[in-house]
Amino acid sequence: MNFNGVNYTQTSSTATSLVVTIPASALATAGSFPVTVTNTAGTSSAFTFTVSNPSTAGAFENFETGTKGSYAAGEVTLNSGVWNFSEALLGTSFADRFNGLKSARIRGGGFIAMSFDKPTGAGVVTINAALYGTDAPASFLLEISTNGGTSYTAVSGAPAVLTTTLTPYTFTVNQAGNVRLRISSTNTVAGFNPRISIDDISITNFTAPVLVPTITSFTPSTGGPGTAVTITGTNFTGATAVKIGSFAVTNFTVVSATSITLVVPAGTGSVSGLLTVTTPGGTATSAATFNLVSATLASKALPGLSVFPNPATDRVTVALPKAGAATIAIRDLTGRLVLAPAALAANREVLLPAGLAAGVYLLEVQQNSVTAIRRIQKN
Numbered sequence: 001m002n003f004n005g006v007n008y009t010q011t012s013s014t015a016t017s018l019v020v021t022i023p024a025s026a027l028a029t030a031g032s033f034p035v036t037v038t039n040t041a042g043t044s045s046a047f048t049f050t051v052s053n054p055s056t057a058g059a060f061e062n063f064e065t066g067t068k069g070s071y072a073a074g075e076v077t078l079n080s081g082v083w084n085f086s087e088a089l090l091g092t093s094f095a096d097r098f099n100g101l102k103s104a105r106i107r108g109g110g111f112i113a114m115s116f117d118k119p120t121g122a123g124v125v126t127i128n129a130a131l132y133g134t135d136a137p138a139s140f141l142l143e144i145s146t147n148g149g150t151s152y153t154a155v156s157g158a159p160a161v162l163t164t165t166l167t168p169y170t171f172t173v174n175q176a177g178n179v180r181l182r183i184s185s186t187n188t189v190a191g192f193n194p195r196i197s198i199d200d201i202s203i204t205n206f207t208a209p210v211l212v213p214t215i216t217s218f219t220p221s222t223g224g225p226g227t228a229v230t231i232t233g234t235n236f237t238g239a240t241a242v243k244i245g246s247f248a249v250t251n252f253t254v255v256s257a258t259s260i261t262l263v264v265p266a267g268t269g270s271v272s273g274l275l276t277v278t279t280p281g282g283t284a285t286s287a288a289t290f291n292l293v294s295a296t297l298a299s300k301a302l303p304g305l306s307v308f309p310n311p312a313t314d315r316v317t318v319a320l321p322k323a324g325a326a327t328i329a330i331r332d333l334t335g336r337l338v339l340a341p342a343a344l345a346a347n348r349e350v351l352l353p354a355g356l357a358a359g360v361y362l363l364e365v366q367q368n369s370v371t372a373i374r375r376i377q378k379n
Contacts, residue, residue, distance in 0.1 A: 003049065004033040016208040025168055029215060035094065048092050050166075054058065060118075060203045063102045065092060071107060081116040088112050088189060095133030096197050097166040103199035103361025104139070117148065119177035121206025125155070125173050127183065128199040130166040135194035137335070138187045142171055145180040152182050157354070162196060176206045211235035213277050213284035221293035222336045225262040229290070231275060236260050238279050244290050245273015291337060302372040311377035315351045318344060318365060326367040331374075333360060341366075350379060 001008050001020045010018040018037070033214045034046040068076045073086040087110025088100050099101060104112050107199045122144065129140055139162050140216040143152035152347055181201070187194055195318075209306070215233040231242070242249045243266075252262035260277060275286040304321030320326055328350055330339035340363065356378055363374050 002034075002038065003035045004035075004117040012226060017078050041186060047094060051096060054362065055134065061201045061335050062100060062373075063098070063199060064088060064100050071110065075115060084111075084113045084115050086110055086112075088186075091132070091197065096199065097130035097132070098199045099128065099166065100199075103128075103166075103197045104183075104195055105174065105195055106123065106185045107185040107195045107351045108185060110193040111182055111184035113149065113182035114180040115149070117180055119178055119225060121176040123204035123205075123206045123320060124202075125171045125181065126168050126200075126202040127171075127238070128166050128168050129159075129162055129202075130197045131162045131164050132195035132197050134164075135196075138194040138196050140196055140198065141184050142177060143182045143188055144173060145182065146175060146177060148178070149180050149182075161231070166199060167199075174206060174209070176208070179203075210281045211237075211279075212282045213239070213279045215275060215277060215284045215286040217291065218275055218288075220336070221288065229262050230265060231260040231286075232258060232263070232276065233260075233279060233284055234258055235281055235284075236279060240280070241252075241276075241278040243273070243278075245277045254264050259368065291331075302365060302367060302370055303361050305365060305374065307374050307376060310375075311379045313379050315349050316363070316376055318350060318363075320344075320348070320365075320367060322367075324367060326365055328366075329364040331362045331364065333362065 001010060001018065003022055003026065006026065007269050008020045008022060010020045012019045032048045032228055035049045036046050037044045039116050053351040061078055062084075063078060064210075066078045068074065068085055068090045070227050071087050071089055073084070075082050075084050085104070087108065088104055091098070091105035094100050096105055099192050102344075106112060125142065127140070131138065139159055142155045142158055144155055153312070154169050155173060158169060163282065166307045181203070183198055185196055192317045211234075213233060213235040215216065216229060218229060218231045219229070235257060236259065239252070239254050239260060242252045242260065245283060247266060249262050251265055252260055254260055258304065277284045302321055307316050308318045308319070310316060318328065325369050326344040327341050327343040328339075328344050330350075330352075331337050331338065338356060341364075344350070344365075361376050361378060365372050365374070
């Protein structure tokens with residue numbers, strides 16, 4: 001026998017087969033090499049022998065263990081577990097395509113299937129496949145079972161026709177829980193060619209996709225200390241932080257994947273800002289601004305500030321602790337703005353809005369970037 005231009009003597013032979021030992025040095029390089037056999041009658045046509053790379057590291061199943069030399073239905077114990085072979089065997093011939101020394105060979109009507117569950121699900125499945133020898137075109141079908149092999153669902157993405165080169169094909173499955181794979185030939189004529197080679201199957205564990213949160217709305221749009229706010233959106237499960245602008249809200253509850261409730265805490269100053277919700281999937285930001293009144297009424301800001309008369313009927317006078325301009329605004333106890341921010345008049349009087357209902361309100365006074373809030377009573 002001649003392998004890649006070098007003659008080797010057989011160690012045994014029959015009329016239909018011969019055994020030749022080829023040294024490892026001759027198989028050190030991956031590639032396709034010609035093989036011919038010569039006897040007294042002449043030399044055969046060249047046949048191609050493929051030297052493959054070593055078996056893929058980390059493969060779920062590489063078919064290197066186990067023995068099955070016939071197409072009869074039966075179970076084979078492989079490295080990953082027990083597989084059911086029907087019209088299939090473990091091939092080691094020149095015409096089989098493999099990484100390493102073996103691959104599964106499937107003919108018409110045949111399949112190989114896991115007889116056990118993989119409990120960690122399946123994320124991405126990779127299958128190495130090729131045509132057997134010079135057989136007619138064919139391909140394979142990948143199916144997945146989640147009920148112990150009782151039924152299977154086809155996974156799309158297999159090639160229409162395989163080539164004679166062992167090629168990896170990747171399928172995104174994303175199936176949680178117990179899974180089994182079944183790989184069958186697209187040649188459905190039982191017991192007949194063409195045949196295909198299947199090798200090195202890899203299955204990543206299923207990982208739940210990371211869902212990015214979104215905020216679609218919130219109510220109310222303003223609020224002070226103690227105000228209950230509901231945020232509506234998507235993918236809030238596992239939320240770790242909620243903010244109003246730069247103000248961190250610690251008293252919030254994830255009601256569901258689409259709803260968060262919070263209570264506006266006491267704080268310092270008046271803040272207007274976008275709402276943000278942070279989850280393991282990212283941070284969602286509201287389109288609208290929430291007006292937050294988060295000042296502590298007993299704040300030491302602007303010591304000496306006084307407001308009179310209080311209670312008042314139509315106006316109050318603001319006595320500033322020091323000279324200079326100031327800005328004032330009035331909100332109700334939910335934080336709703338009832339008097340828009342404006343410069344404090346020179347006479348220090350603040351006219352209450354006409355028609356303002358009797359009750360308690362929050363007067364914001366800002367001077368030199370310092371904000372204080374005082375309660376005022378409208379009679």
